[in-house]
Amino acid sequence: MGRLTAVVLGSAAGGGFPQWNCRCPVCRLAWEGDSRVRARSQASLAASADGDRWVLLNASPDLRAQLAATPQLQPHGGVRGSPIDAVVLTGTEVDQIAGLLHLRERHPFTVYATEATLAILADNTIFGVLADDVVKREAVVLDRPFSVAGMEIELFAAPGKVPLYLEQGEPQTAELSQTNVGVDLRAQGKRLVFVPGAADVTPALRARLENADVAMFDGTLFTDDEMIRNGSGLKTGRRMGHMPIDGEDGSLQALSGLSARRYYIHINNTNPILIDGSPERRKVEAAGFTVAEDGMEIAP
Amino acid sequence: MGRLTAVVLGSAAGGGFPQWNCRCPVCRLAWEGDSRVRARSQASLAASADGDRWVLLNASPDLRAQLAATPQLQPHGGVRGSPIDAVVLTGTEVDQIAGLLHLRERHPFTVYATEATLAILADNTIFGVLADDVVKREAVVLDRPFSVAGMEIELFAAPGKVPLYLEQGEPQTAELSQTNVGVDLRAQGKRLVFVPGAADVTPALRARLENADVAMFDGTLFTDDEMIRNGSGLKTGRRMGHMPIDGEDGSLQALSGLSARRYYIHINNTNPILIDGSPERRKVEAAGFTVAEDGMEIAP
Numbered sequence: 001m002g003r004l005t006a007v008v009l010g011s012a013a014g015g016g017f018p019q020w021n022c023r024c025p026v027c028r029l030a031w032e033g034d035s036r037v038r039a040r041s042q043a044s045l046a047a048s049a050d051g052d053r054w055v056l057l058n059a060s061p062d063l064r065a066q067l068a069a070t071p072q073l074q075p076h077g078g079v080r081g082s083p084i085d086a087v088v089l090t091g092t093e094v095d096q097i098a099g100l101l102h103l104r105e106r107h108p109f110t111v112y113a114t115e116a117t118l119a120i121l122a123d124n125t126i127f128g129v130l131a132d133d134v135v136k137r138e139a140v141v142l143d144r145p146f147s148v149a150g151m152e153i154e155l156f157a158a159p160g161k162v163p164l165y166l167e168q169g170e171p172q173t174a175e176l177s178q179t180n181v182g183v184d185l186r187a188q189g190k191r192l193v194f195v196p197g198a199a200d201v202t203p204a205l206r207a208r209l210e211n212a213d214v215a216m217f218d219g220t221l222f223t224d225d226e227m228i229r230n231g232s233g234l235k236t237g238r239r240m241g242h243m244p245i246d247g248e249d250g251s252l253q254a255l256s257g258l259s260a261r262r263y264y265i266h267i268n269n270t271n272p273i274l275i276d277g278s279p280e281r282r283k284v285e286a287a288g289f290t291v292a293e294d295g296m297e298i299a300p
Numbered sequence: 301m302g303r304l305t306a307v308v309l310g311s312a313a314g315g316g317f318p319q320w321n322c323r324c325p326v327c328r329l330a331w332e333g334d335s336r337v338r339a340r341s342q343a344s345l346a347a348s349a350d351g352d353r354w355v356l357l358n359a360s361p362d363l364r365a366q367l368a369a370t371p372q373l374q375p376h377g378g379v380r381g382s383p384i385d386a387v388v389l390t391g392t393e394v395d396q397i398a399g400l401l402h403l404r405e406r407h408p409f410t411v412y413a414t415e416a417t418l419a420i421l422a423d424n425t426i427f428g429v430l431a432d433d434v435v436k437r438e439a440v441v442l443d444r445p446f447s448v449a450g451m452e453i454e455l456f457a458a459p460g461k462v463p464l465y466l467e468q469g470e471p472q473t474a475e476l477s478q479t480n481v482g483v484d485l486r487a488q489g490k491r492l493v494f495v496p497g498a499a500d501v502t503p504a505l506r507a508r509l510e511n512a513d514v515a516m517f518d519g520t521l522f523t524d525d526e527m528i529r530n531g532s533g534l535k536t537g538r539r540m541g542h543m544p545i546d547g548e549d550g551s552l553q554a555l556s557g558l559s560a561r562r563y564y565i566h567i568n569n570t571n572p573i574l575i576d577g578s579p580e581r582r583k584v585e586a587a588g589f590t591v592a593e594d595g596m597e598i599a600p
Contacts, residue, residue, distance in 0.1 A: 014404075020367050021382040021407040023375050031374060039368070061401055065365045067320050068339070074331060075323050079531040082321040094401050094429055101361055101398045104314075106533075107321040124424045128465035129394055165428035231379040233406075 002050035004151070004187040005299050006214070007073075009056070009066040010041035011292040013220050013268040014095035016062060024232045024270045036276040040294050041066055042095040043196050043266040045216070046073060046084075049150035049187035056087045057183050057194050059099030067102075069295065082107050085149045088140075089113035090196060091180045092120040093163045097127075104129040110136040112148065114155065114178035120166070142178065145186075154184040156208065159200040161241035173241050174199035180241065184208060190300040192216070196266040199241045201254035212260040213300035216292065219264025222246050222271045222280050232270055242266075245273070245284060252287050261300075265292040302350035304451070304487040305599050306514070307373075309356070309366040310341035311592040313520050313542075313568040314395035316362060324532045324570045336576040340594050341366055342395040343496050343566040345516070346373060346384075349450035349487035356387045357483050357494050359399030367402075369595065382407050385449045388440075389413035390496060391480045392420040393463045397427075404429040410436040412448065414455065414478035420466070442478065445486075454484040456508065459500040461541035473541050474499035480541065484508060490600040492516070496566040499541045501554035512560040513600035516592065519564025522546050522571050522580050532570055542566075545573070545584060552587050561600075565592040 010016070017040040018030035029037045041062035048054045054073055060066065067073050075081045086109055089096055100121075103109070111118070111130070118137050121127045140146060145154040160180025161173045182195035182205070193212040197220075198205065209215045220242035227233030237244045244250045245264065255262060264284060267273060272280040273291050281291060310316070317340040318330035329337045341362035348354045354373055360366065367373050375381045386409055389396055400421075403409070411418070411430070418437050421427045440446060445454040460480025461471045482495035482505070493512040497520075498505065509515045520542035527533030537544050544550045545564065555562060564584060567573060572580040573591050581591060 016364060019405060020364060020402065021375055021380055021405055023377070023379055023381070041364075061361070061398075062364060064316060064320060064341075064362055075321055077323070079323055080321055081323070092426075094404060094426065098361075098398065098401045098426075101394050102320065104394060105319060105321055120425075124426050125420075125465055126392075126394065126398075126424050126426070165425055 002048070002188070003299055004190045004192065005048050005051065005297060006192055007046045007070060008265065008292050008294055008296040008298070009044040009046055009070060010060050010062055011265050011267060011294055012040035012042050013266045014042060014093060015269060016040060016042050017267070017269040017274060019269040022232055022269055024230045026272060026274050027269050029275065037274055038293060040267065040274070044099065045194055046070065047151065047185055047192065052083060053085045053149035054083050055085060055149050055151065058090055058096045058196065059087050059103065060095050061098035063099030063102040080107065084109055086110045086112055088153060088183055089117050090183060091160070091163065092117050097121065100127060100130060106131070106134050108134050110138055110148070112138045112140050112146065112153070114142065114181060115139040116178035142181065151185055151187040155181045156184060158182045158195050158198045158205060159202060160197050161199070173238055192300045197241055199238060199243050201243070201251065206254070209255065209258055209260055214263070214298055215255070215258060215260040216263045216265045217251060217255060218242055219245060219267045219271065219273065219291070221268055222273055226270050230270055246280070252284060252289070256287065262289045263292045263298070264289055267291065302348070302488070303599055304490045304492065305348050305351065305597060306492055307346045307370060308565065308592050308594055308596040308598070309344040309346055309370060310360050310362055311565050311567060311594055312340035312342050313566045314342060314393060315569060316340060316342050317567070317569040317574060319569040322532055322569055324530045326572060326574050327569050329575065337574050338593060340567065344399070345494055346370065347451065347485055347492065352383060353385045353449035354383050355385060355449050355451065358390055358396045358496065359387050359403065360395050361398035363399030363402040380407065384409055386410045386412055388453060388483055389417050390483060391460070391463065392417050397421065400427060400430060406431070406434050408434050410438055410448070412438045412440050412446065412453070414442065414481060415439045416478035442481065451485055451487040455481045456484060458482045458495050458498045458505060459502060460497050461499070473538055492600045497541055499538060499543050501543070501551065506554070509555065509558055509560060514563070514598055515555070515558060515560040516563045516565045517551060517555060518542055519545060519567045519571065519573065519591070521568055522573055526570050530570055546580070552584060552589070556587065561590070562588060563590045563592045563598070567591065
């Protein structure tokens with residue numbers, strides 16, 4: 001009998017760390033090879049109940065390099081093959097879906113996502129490289145569990161917004177819809193909840209996290225206006241659909257007192273929790289959170 | 301005064317080497333760490349006339365890792381910035397365009413491509429992450445040079461086919477159109493011609509290569525049926541729009557006697573020229589060709 005295991009394929013927010021065109025104070029440390037920071041690819045998890053069949057939660061643009069770094073996900077027998085059975089999508093931002101393009105080459109697997117997410121994939125002809133006769137698309141209804149590779153998985157709405165490239169005017173940034181979801185994953189009596197993007201912790205979301213063994217939560221920005229303050233952007237975290245970690249209405253406060261082992265994931269390149277020993281890192285660690293790193297294995 | 305330089309960002313065909321789901325004899329060597337082979341990312345070149353401003357020829361799905369491996373392309377000053385001025389596209393296969401998605405984050409640059417290629421990008425809303433007010437699209441007319449970053453660049457039709465995801469029924473596999481082009485790049489009296497996909501060497505293509513200092517040519521398959529023979533695929537190279545290297549109608553023969561320094565690039569994971577010292581590698585080297593490798597610097 002196996003044991004539920006998750007591997008952090010990537011832990012950074014969209015753009016990764018360091019980000020290709022950024023020399024904010026945190027990226028600069030990475031470009032300079034400072035040992036207090038480690039490069040991180042874009043957020044994604046691989047999960048398995050038996051160590052043989054794996055499900056990816058999101059397919060990041062860095063997926064090819066992530067697979068190269070993860071022996072469990074490499075082909076083990078035959079001329080063609082892969083231990084990847086399925087990909088579950090939490091939305092259609094570039095950092096959630098672009099990696100599907102790495103999974104061409106006629107390996108049969110299933111993409112599980114909401115109808116809204118599948119419709120956006122269908123609208124973009126480039127995803128046709130995953131031919132219909134090889135890669136199945138399964139529309140998932142929110143709050144209704146389905147089974148895959150020995151795990152029970154349920155998608156649920158998390159407060160957020162439509163992807164950047166579909167924004168028309170000022171979007172709703174904290175609405176509940178099919179376009180921004182979390183993943184509730186259960187196997188062998190253990191439970192992992194993955195919420196890479198959340199604009200708010202509603203009572204329903206808090207209740208879901210109460211019963212998890214492991215909670216992996218949106219750690220995009222430490223401070224809502226950190227990108228504006230360091231000159232790397234014009235938007236607040238909330239405008240991007242991400243609540244900050246710090247402050248009275250931050251996630252550190254909203255997730256306090258949970259019994260789940262808590263991890264921050266989807267961490268933006270500007271976020272000082274990326275720096276070992278920084279005051280911000282010490283603050284989240286003192287509150288009981290772990291800052292996710294690429295390659296980390298987590299057994300709920 | 302500078303000197304025209306090209307850096308091989310990636311040298312493999314679509315899927316890279318090793319390919320995520322493949323254990324053909326050549327991929328197996330890579331998975332096993334055999335020192336006769338080296339991993340390769342998907343084909344792309346960076347070119348510069350002055351070492352400061354760079355133009356990418358194609359944007360491969362591996363671009364983020366390629367930039368991480370190439371200090372010349374990393375940001376050097378300010379909070380945001382990049383030495384990348386432009387991306388020139390030779391078509392819209394996944395391995396030619398997916399890397400554009402890595403170049404989001406509001407860095408101004410220009411995409412140069414044929415009208416047909418730009419139309420396919422426009423059809424796929426995901427490329428809207430490169431906002432129109434930041435990233436310019438310039439439609440390029442074939443055989444008409446344009447200037448960028450101190451270089452003169454000309455696109456020309458190369459025999460080939462439409463991208464896989466736009467095939468409807470059996471496609472024309474060696475037609476001349478806007479959807480599969482080569483790049484003719486000149487600066488400081490030097491000339492590099494880049495043809496990552498070609499189904500044939502027509503007299504016009506041969507004439508163009510005659511006058512180049514460096515020719516980088518389609519090295520997808522060594523033998524037309526090699527994917528069928530090793531059980532990794534059902535298609536010949538010609539069906540995919542790529543002429544083989546070997547044989548009477550292969551590129552080795554068609555490109556013989558050129559004075560240009562000749563490189564094979566866009567090399568499929570099944571191609572035995574990837575193996576140091578293999579009979580096939582020795583054959584292409586004996587004919588005066590170099591097998592491109594990631595990170596190689598070429599000064600025409």
